[in-house]
Each structure stands twice: as structure tokens, then as C-alpha cells.
Amino acid sequence: MPEEFKPGCKRPPIKKSPAQMEVTSEVIMKEATQSMVKVGKPAPDFTASAYLAGKFVNIGLEEFKGKWVLLCFYPGDFTFV
Amino acid sequence: MGVEVLSCSVDSIYVHKMWNDHEISKMIGKDVPFAMLSDQDGSIGKMYGIYDEDSGVETRGRFIIDPDGIIQGFEVLTPPVGRNITESFRQVQAFQLVRASEGTEATPSGWKPGKQTLKPGPDLVGNVWKVWKVSEAFED
Numbered sequence: 001m002p003e004e005f006k007p008g009c010k011r012p013p014i015k016k017s018p019a020q021m022e023v024t025s026e027v028i029m030k031e032a033t034q035s036m037v038k039v040g041k042p043a044p045d046f047t048a049s050a051y052l053a054g055k056f057v058n059i060g061l062e063e064f065k066g067k068w069v070l071l072c073f074y075p076g077d078f079t080f081v
Numbered sequence: 082m083g084v085e086v087l088s089c090s091v092d093s094i095y096v097h098k099m100w101n102d103h104e105i106s107k108m109i110g111k112d113v114p115f116a117m118l119s120d121q122d123g124s125i126g127k128m129y130g131i132y133d134e135d136s137g138v139e140t141r142g143r144f145i146i147d148p149d150g151i152i153q154g155f156e157v158l159t160p161p162v163g164r165n166i167t168e169s170f171r172q173v174q175a176f177q178l179v180r181a182s183e184g185t186e187a188t189p190s191g192w193k194p195g196k197q198t199l200k201p202g203p204d205l206v207g208n209v210w211k212v213w214k215v216s217e218a219f220e221d
Contacts, residue, residue, distance in 0.1 A: 034132060046128065048119055049118070052116040062150075069144075071144040
């Protein structure tokens, strides 16, 4: 029987196959390249698909030059908090 | 107040639509008024340093970006604790005031709209205690 788990705000850890385990050093390299942005420095630009007012749209941060932006990340839809 | 809100998670735009339609719109009585961005490979989250590789989701990172595209502040929380939106807006209002004053005014601890600002300069050095009381940091 599959074990029931309590839903939380996080996904369960991603299971890695043995083949993936071998490239752990590569994963560590990737994590090492992820660094926190700095205040007083430019916000990294991006474009992304988005849902806005009943439509699917593409949005780029560049479009918001001249405006104040509050960019909020969160773990996922339907995650309670 | 003059701030554009963008939300972002690793969910697809289709899930965003379902979340809006089936839960959020019922919570607030209307559709989500801002763009819900989809970052399914976490690439945006990685650029901002808030993507959690272990769980494959983005943590609760919140960034204030000014009209020049400069990050003025951020806060990051782990998933189980929600943010204080009022505090985010207060910070935006403080940054807007400082920008409008072209740097001649600063907002002390506990500042909110209507409360006293400080005007940094030679005369204020060592004299903040004369014009600002610690109690103001804790008062509404």
C-alpha cells in the first residue's frame, strides 16, 4: 500500500536514480552557481508566461521600467499559506 | 500606491488559472489582479537565488525593484510561514519617499506614512536623539 503523507507547502524531495547520483558533483556545481542577488544592483531580467485577467500572456521584467515592482515567489499554487 | 505586483511559482499557467478560478477568486471575491508568472524550470528563481533544488520549488522570496530596475530590498522565508504584505507595502512607500526626496530624506526605524523622516547632513550627526525618540520605532 502506498504510504499516505500529510500535504505541506513543500514537494517531497526529488528521488534520484543511481545514474543521477553519479552526477551529484555536477548538481553541487549548479547549486554553487546559484547566488543571492544583491540590494542596490540591477534585478535580473526575465520573460515568462503568465496568467492575467483570464488570459495567458508573456511578460518581461523590462516592461516595468519606470514603475515600482513587488516580485513575489512562492512554493506553489494551493499550498495553503 | 503605484506598485506593480508580480507573483511567480513553478506551477504552469493552467494551474494558475485553476487556482484563481477555484480558490483565490472565492477568497477575495474577484480575479487575481496581478500577473501570475510560471517558472516551471525554476530558472527565474535560480537567478534570484531563492530556488530550492532539493524540493524543486521556489521559497517565499519577495523583491522590491525600483523604476530603474534596481533591487532595493528583499526578504526570503521558508514555505510554512506567510509574509506580512502590509510591511512590504510600507517598505515600498518608504523607498518611494526617499526617491522622491532625491536622497535628502531617510526613514527611521518604525517609519510609516505620516511619521517623521530624518534629513541626514552635518547638523544631524550625533543629534538624532534630539529629533527622534526610540519609542517612535515601536508606535503605530
